[in-house]
Amino acid sequence: MIRLEKIGKQNGRQIVFIEASAALQKGEKVGLVGPNGAGKTTLFRMITGEEEPDEGQVATDRGITIGYFSQDVGEMAGCSVVSAVMDGAGPVSVVATELKQIEAGLADPDRMDEMDALVERYGEVQARFEELDGYALEGRAYEVLAGLSFSQEMMDGDVGKLSGGWKMRVALARILLMNPDVMLLDEPSNHLDLESLIWLEAFLKNYEGALLMTSHDREFMNRIVSKVIEIDGGTLTTYSGDYVxxxxxxxxxxxxxxxxxxxxxxxxxxxxxxxxxxxxxxxxxxxxxxxxxxxxxIERVEPPKRRQSVAFEFQPAPRSGDDVVIIKNVHKRYGSRTIYEGLDFSIRRRERWCVMGINGAGKSTLLKLVTGSTPPDDGSIAVGGSVKLGYFAQHAMDLLDGELTVFQDLERSFPQAGQGSLRALAGCFGFSGDDVEKRCRVLSGGEKARLVMAKMLFDPPNFLVLDEPTNHLDMGTKEMLITALANYEGTMLFVSHDRHFLAALSNRVLELTADGIHQYGGGYTEYVARTGQEAPGLRS
The missing domain is CATH 1.20.5 (Single alpha-helices involved in coiled-coils or other helix-helix interfaces)
Structure with missing residues (x-):
């Protein structure tokens, strides 16, 4: 369906592709992999025609439809979420919007004098909506949005009021509803909770078109793709098989x-x-x-191109007491919404609790209560003696001083440390060479996350509280972090939607459900075996 034939591409001084060739056949599900900056997004843009190769050609079969989901979502406002999703399906969304407007007019007592005209127009628009199979499409739009964890209220609400992460989900829903011949998905697993991720996995497995996607979620990628195209050093190499x-x-x-x-x-x-x-x-x-x-x-054999993967080793953390946190009869509400009512929970030294629950169940709230970022309405939270706490949360990235370079930020945080050890630390977390001279304000989300993590782990606490630590991290950095944390001797409490991370690091599970709070001995793998579900929101 799509063939890349000896393509060459240069961006400024960087050579992205040299005589690179690959193909995407009908019905194939292909993972696109390669280090950051290797050219994955450039490849997508060449397939969609947004960019042209300098040499060679990108050939697509005549008449095929291509849906492209990228991280650059663009502006969304002025309509409901469901209408914004139906927009991706073409003219039917315009008809749907007019239908909703007429329905509102028919229910408006101030427009009684227009009733005859409204009724007549409603009949015409409704006929057109049925002709375009609009009711089936609208039903499918609601179904896709539900799969991506939107509540009914959110679906019918103004798309402009959503956060950036939820707008990403709207953009993804549009491509899924469009059901094109070819889907190009650039990091579709970002910003999704575990339930949405598992739903998307099932959706893509059943999708009959051709799929080319990138993802930093190893488990997600492995379960979907049956072929991998690797970009490395300007060439494309195809492997027939899953990610493993x-x-x-x-x-x-x-x-x-x-x-x-x-x-x-x-x-x-x-x-x-x-x-x-x-x-x-x-x-x-x-x-x-x-x-x-x-x-x-003699034709010289080149040594293999080795991926830079630097190991990070923790300094030994000071030993804490056996009781790390004791929570007694804690109540917490936000407005009329009760999050916790009489929560009792304790964490002992060297336990690694992963917290699971659907959106709004109170996962991040629990972490905030434990770290003292949010006070309980009632009850007590006691942190044990000799506990040195480290808290990684998404808001921590907003606290970086934008004018400092990466290295200056590390120097300011650790004035006693030598330059050599700080450079080694930066290198472990993906800041090599000139990267340490980047100002914090120009760092990507992933780079900011890596810097915050590096600072927290250089002088290690004995109790780590991590809220989605793998968001924005590429596979290489994730693997490094998992290896480092597997050897960490302290206590952990964390929330993550990455199943590989959950399985590798947890030895206890705290499950937050509408039926109550459940505790499981054994880690995430044992939890899945015992409950038969990978996430609490999927339980029938």
């Missing part, structure tokens, strides 16, 4: 290439040694010349 197969195959290829490189280097060293030893002897002149010619003709 790609990882294994890539590692195997690297091992083979390294062995081949080392064998050739040994052979070259031997030949060069012979040439150096006998080049001055007339009796060996013919042999020397023969070997020089042979070396000139």
């Amino acid at each position: 197969f790609y990882e294994q195959q890539r590692a195997l290829n690297e091992t083979h290439q390294q062995a081949q490189f080392e064998r050739q280097q040994a052979m070259l060293a031997k030949e060069i040694k012979f040439i150096e030893r006998f080049k001055a002897r007339a009796s060996h002149a013919a042999q020397v010349q023969s070997r020089v010619k042979k070396l000139d003709k």
Whole structure:
């Protein structure tokens, strides 16, 4: 359906693609992977025609429809959420909007004198809406929005009043409702809670068109794709298999290439040694010349391109007491909405609690109560002796001084630390070379998250409270963080929608549901085995 034929592309001084080729066939579900800045978004934009390759061509089958979801959502306002979603399906949304306006007019006593005209126009518009299969489409729009965790009130409310994260979901819903021949999804798993993520996973598995997507969620990617296209060093390499197969195959290829490189280097060293030893002897002149010619003709094996992955090791955290947090009879309300009514919960040293529950269940509120960011309305929260707390929350990224560079921010936070150790810390969290000179105001969401995390873990607390720590992090940084936290000897309380993160790090589960609060010994994997569900909101 889509073929990339020997494409070349340069952005300024950066060469993005060199004679790169790949194909997306009908019905294929393909993961697009590669380091940040490798050119994944550029590839999407070339397929949609927003950018042209400098060389080669992007060929698409005639008449196919392409839906492209990107992180750049654009302006949304002036209509309901459901109307904004139906917009993606073409003219039917305009008819739907007029139908709603006429219905409002028919119910308005101040417009009694217009009733005959309104009734007549309503008949015409309704007929057109039925002709476009509008009622079925509207039903599907509500279904998609429900899958992405919108409440009925939100669906019928003004799209302009939504936060950026919810507008992302509206943009994604439009592409899903559009049901194009080809879907291009750039990080669709960002900004989704676990229930929405699992719903989207099922939707995409059943989608019959061709799919090309990026995602920093390893589990999500692995369950959907059956082919992986990797961008690395300007080339495109295709692997037939899921994400785990790609990882294994890539590692195997690297091992083979390294062995081949080392064998050739040994052979070259031997030949060069012979040439150096006998080049001055007339009796060996013919042999020397023969070997020089042979070396000139040999095609050199390149060493494998190794991904930069730096390990981060915690300094030992001071030991806390055995009782880390004790919560007794806590009540918490926001306006008329009760979040907690008589909550009793305790955390012991070295426990790793993951908190699960649907949107609005009180996950982040619990973390705020424990860290003292929000006071309870009633009851008590006691933090144990010798507890040194570290709290990672999304708002922490807004507290960075925009005028400081990454390195200046680290220096200000740790004035006693040496430059070498701070540079090593920055490198572990993805700030290498000139990246440490970037001002905080120009950092992406992922870079800000990495900087805040680096600062928190350099002088480690013995109690970590983490609210969605993997949001914005790429797979490499996530893996580094998981490895580091797996070796961490302190206590953890965290919320995450990343199943790989949950399974790797939890040894207790606190589940918040409408039926009450449930505690499970064992981590997320045991929770799934015991409940038969990957998230509480999916329970039938």
